[in-house]
Each structure stands twice: as structure tokens, then as C-alpha cells.
Amino acid sequence: MFIPRVELPAAASRTRRITQIASVLAAAVVCSCAAFQQLRFEEPTVELDSVEITGLGLSGVSMNVWLDVFNPNDFVIGATRIEADLQLEETHFGSALLEEDVEIAPASHTRVRIPASFTWDGIGAGVRALLVNGVVDYQLESKLRVRTSLGARNLSFKSRGEVPISDLVR
Numbered sequence: 001m002f003i004p005r006v007e008l009p010a011a012a013s014r015t016r017r018i019t020q021i022a023s024v025l026a027a028a029v030v031c032s033c034a035a036f037q038q039l040r041f042e043e044p045t046v047e048l049d050s051v052e053i054t055g056l057g058l059s060g061v062s063m064n065v066w067l068d069v070f071n072p073n074d075f076v077i078g079a080t081r082i083e084a085d086l087q088l089e090e091t092h093f094g095s096a097l098l099e100e101d102v103e104i105a106p107a108s109h110t111r112v113r114i115p116a117s118f119t120w121d122g123i124g125a126g127v128r129a130l131l132v133n134g135v136v137d138y139q140l141e142s143k144l145r146v147r148t149s150l151g152a153r154n155l156s157f158k159s160r161g162e163v164p165i166s167d168l169v170r
Helices: 010-037 120-133
Strands: 045-056 060-070 077-088 090-097 102-104 107-117 137-147 150-162
Touching: 045 137, 045 150, 060 077, 060 137, 077 107, 102 107
Parallel strands: none
Antiparallel strands: 045 060, 060 107, 077 090, 077 102, 077 137, 090 107, 137 150
16 A cells, blocks of 8 residues: 655744754653752751750760751751750750761651760759749750752751650650
8 A cells, every 4th residue: 555755844844843852842841841850958946955864974965965856858957066055044055966867757756766874963953943833944056067069057946845744754
């Protein structure tokens, strides 16, 4: 069976080619926007979760400072350094440092433990508040060094609130 070949005019052929190119470009733009969304980085939040006493000594107290780190991103954030400076009842309580790799899970909260030692001076203000109120006002300044697909970043956070006695002596 013979099927005749039909030649399109040059203008129609050119229009089809432009439509094909435009379709490919539109698909590339959509794909790059989706890829860019993956690269967008939202800063996590850091809050004091609890303080756990692990030992008592003449110079102070050793304890674990538990931080609640929320990662709003759809990808894991790797923290390589976490610093925490804690005040109780507006008195410097102490500083803690963790220099280990910590994986902060995507779109969720991760509890991070930082072992620390604190002096009796800072603890005195906290104990007085516990005896009177049953809670301790705190201010937490923390710094995170994180790895992302966009490179390393240094992030700083400040938070404040109250820690109830049950959380302080878990």
C-alpha cells in the first residue's frame, strides 16, 4: 500500500520545532525549581529540653544538658559542633561543648545530650528558685556548626523559658 508523503510548509515545521524547544525549556525550568527547593535551607530551632544531674563534687555538678533541636528541612542536617551557654535565674550557670557529629533528623525534633560541668555559684540561684517556685527561669545561648548540601554554616540561637523541677532532676 502506498502512503503519500506530505511535506509541511517551512513555517509549520519551524512552529513545531519552536514548540518542541519551548516544551523542553519549560520542563528544565520545572525540574530546576524542584531541585532548588531541595537546596533551600531553613535554620533549625534549639530549646533547652532538660538538665540531668550525673554527679556532685566539691567544685560543682556534672550533668547532661539535653537540647531539643527541630529541623524544619526535608533533609538531614549534620551538626559537627554544638556550644551551649546556660543562665539560671539570670546567673551564669555554665557552658557546655559537644564536638561530635550529630545527625539532626529531617522534619522532626532530635534530642541532643551535651555532657557538662557547672559551678556551685550558678547552681545556688537555681536552687533558690526551685525551693520558692518549683521552676527555674533559664536563658540558653547556643551555637551550631552544621553541614548542609550548600556547605558548612555557623548558626546562633537564643531561647528562654522555664524548666520545672521534675525536668531538672530526672
